[in-house]
Amino acid sequence: MPEQEPAPQGSNTNITAVTQMDEPESFQHSWRLWTIFLVLCMLSFMASIDSTIITTSLPIVTREVGGAGQYVWIANSYLFACTVPQPLYGQIADIFGRRNPIFVAIVLFTLGSGLAGGAHNVGMLITGRTIQGLGSGGLYVLSDIIICDLIPPRYRGPYMSAVLSTAAIGTTIGPIIGGALAQENWRWVFWINIPVMGVGLLAIILALNVRYKRSPTWLHALARVDFLGNAIFIPTMVALFFGLIMGGQNGYPWGSWRIVLPLVLGVLGWAAFHVYEASPFCREPSMPTRLFKHRTSATGFLMIFLASIIMQAIGYFLPIYFQAVKGTTPLMSGVSFLPFALAIIPFGGLAGTFMSKTGLYRPLHWIGFALSAVGAGLFSILHETSSRGAWIGFQVIASGGTGLIFTATLPSTLAALPESDVAVATGTYSFVRSLGLVWGATMASIAFNGQVNVHLDIVAEPEIRSLLADGGAYTYAGGLTSLPDPARGQVIRVYELALRATWLVFVGVACLGFLITFVEKHVELRKDHSTEFGLAKKLPTEDEAEKGGRTSSPDAETVGEVN
Structure with a gap:
């Protein structure tokens, strides 16, 4: 058996389970892992569909709610909102655990879908798409984070591949689904997400009970969030994305000040963000250097x-x-x-x-x-x-x-x-x-x-x-x-x-x-991993679930443990 790497100090890793994971044959799955993994694939699939589903249905949608002149924003508000909060999601997953943030992401995606499907004007439609995007960004990030929590580095490849494949298929068939639904009732382009997200939320409640080290108070937890960094980062990225997406469009030539100014502000703001993240003023950066x-x-x-x-x-x-x-x-x-x-x-x-x-x-x-x-x-x-x-x-x-x-x-x-x-x-x-x-x-x-x-x-x-x-x-x-x-x-x-x-x-x-x-150097992919966010052995009671899934048992169910 190869020599085992020592676990980091403060690790909650089950030593027996880690030893078992030294051999690939001992890597097995529990029903909870399979449930969580399949749900994450489903969530990734739905989020990716919505990134492109509007493309073929957009002409029908704008005919009914108006906003033909704002078609670019109907499509790209989702992209903006999906992308810019992703580093923040990564940080809050460390502060508030994995379970609560993914609840928030699912609820935002569902709420946005309901608003977009029920829109009676272009403003409501863009608002719904933006809220959808905020949820979608969390689904993308948290799916990868949870897989990394549950699967040791050596064995993550097939799981990453499955999530990628479902996302790629969703992106590709999104326009086909959108075109088909729009011919019947365009509102179901968005409403179709609601029952699927409901199933996903229920499955997460039942199966995903991930340990994490809680802050002593909500005030202490909020103080750890990189609010100032994100106050610089998010508008910076919106400005940069605006310039990149709108540049060259009708009425927005690349030489126009309306494009040059957002691009310059975006680049300067991005530089300022990284300077702040590296400074001693940022106690817990969301994108550490x-x-x-x-x-x-x-x-x-x-x-x-x-x-x-x-x-x-x-x-x-x-x-x-x-x-x-x-x-x-x-x-x-x-x-x-x-x-x-x-x-x-x-x-x-x-x-x-x-x-x-x-x-x-x-x-x-x-x-x-x-x-x-x-x-x-x-x-x-x-x-x-x-x-x-x-x-x-x-x-x-x-x-x-x-x-x-x-x-x-x-x-x-x-x-x-x-x-x-x-x-x-x-x-x-x-x-x-x-x-x-x-x-x-x-x-x-x-x-x-x-x-x-x-x-x-x-x-x-x-x-x-x-x-x-x-x-x-x-x-x-x-x-x-x-x-x-x-x-x-x-x-x-x-x-x-x-x-x-x-x-x-x-x-x-x-x-x-x-x-x-x-340029890259080979670093061994570990067969074991020490994480504070493993699955808890004890599923939460109803009261504990309402409090965020904290369990009374400090033990963790290690993914590679032989049942």
């Missing part, structure tokens, strides 16, 4: 940022290829994109199994970025007559890169950090991942719109050129089928050339990610 001091952890944050950029670019612009070049409907472009989402499942599963068996993750990062580079490069050769086998096969290759990187990166990022930093590190990781998604859409849009403008001289008709110029090509992608020849062929050629150049940009991003993998 120690997370970035180990090269493996710092590299992990950078890798997930780059991988998210690539994934979002594919998610935004592969459907444009199907609609503009292949002539499919928006709904069918979503169906054509399914190979990318579905292929993540086997690749993520292979990555998780490989890590569990070998404890290695660097080879997965190498292969993942290599596949991403090859996949993006292959997308650049797609054209109007490309076969179905070609665009399906190319998606599978690119999806393989995404599945490997996303599965292997959180375990590697946490490997160099103590278990006490799992929550804040996961909150930071989740935020960096979401920030990468925003950058991916922005970078791809800048590259695509710029290349459309470069090749507009191919189109003979001035009216059509004006429709495509300065960002119009993205919205116009589904309207090509009504164009007569030769104008249709000319416009398709513009899209082909613009998309080709766009994909080559992301070949470069993937190559950068590949080079960065050589």
Whole structure:
């Protein structure tokens, strides 16, 4: 048996159970772990669906409640609210435990769904979407944190892969579900979440009873929250996201002060936030600088940022290829994109199994970025007559890169950090991942719109050129089928050339990610872990559940314990 690493001081780890976990064969599951894991997958699935479900139903929704001019905010208010509180969720999970924050996240998501579904004006709809997003951000972060609490680092890969796969499928089928529901009653686009969240809340109440070290008073607990840091961070990120998302839109050119000012304020505010977090004035930072001091952890944050950029670019612009070049409907472009989402499942599963068996993750990062580079490069050769086998096969290759990187990166990022930093590190990781998604859409849009403008001289008709110029090509992608020849062929050629150049940009991003993998150092993935947030043996009584799930028993049910 290999030599056991000593447990950190103050650990509540069950020594017997830790010894048993030295051998992979002793790792077993209780019914509570399975219940919690399946519920977390379900919550992740629903939250990811809602990030894209509005896209196909938005025209119908705005016709009924108004706000056609505010369609960008209807879609992006969810993204804003989902992303900016993620580091805060990580911190409050340490202060208030895992159970209470996930209750709050589920309730916020459900409340927002009810408000959005019952909206009678655009203001109420945007409010509902914002509240939904606040809940969704907590679901993303807390799902990863709870998995890390329950599963030792060596065995986390398959569980991370499953959550990633359900999220990827949800994001992909969101537009399909939204389009189908909107044809019957658009309000069920949002109301469908309510019964599902109810089931999730009940299951969490019954199964998730996680220990944590309570503060002596609520006042003491609140004093630990990084309120000032988040007062700097949240408006800073809103300003930055506003500039990145609105830049290049109609009426908001990149050179406009309305875009430049938020971007400058966002960058300056972000710098001020990190200065404050590193200062002695911040007693308990929500994004501590120690997370970035180990090269493996710092590299992990950078890798997930780059991988998210690539994934979002594919998610935004592969459907444009199907609609503009292949002539499919928006709904069918979503169906054509399914190979990318579905292929993540086997690749993520292979990555998780490989890590569990070998404890290695660097080879997965190498292969993942290599596949991403090859996949993006292959997308650049797609054209109007490309076969179905070609665009399906190319998606599978690119999806393989995404599945490997996303599965292997959180375990590697946490490997160099103590278990006490799992929550804040996961909150930071989740935020960096979401920030990468925003950058991916922005970078791809800048590259695509710029290349459309470069090749507009191919189109003979001035009216059509004006429709495509300065960002119009993205919205116009589904309207090509009504164009007569030769104008249709000319416009398709513009899209082909613009998309080709766009994909080559992301070949470069993937190559950068590949080079960065050589910076990280291998840190052993432990087969045991010492955490203050293990499952309590005793399920809470009704009174104890109302008080946050505190049990009278100090013992913990260790996940790897043989029953």
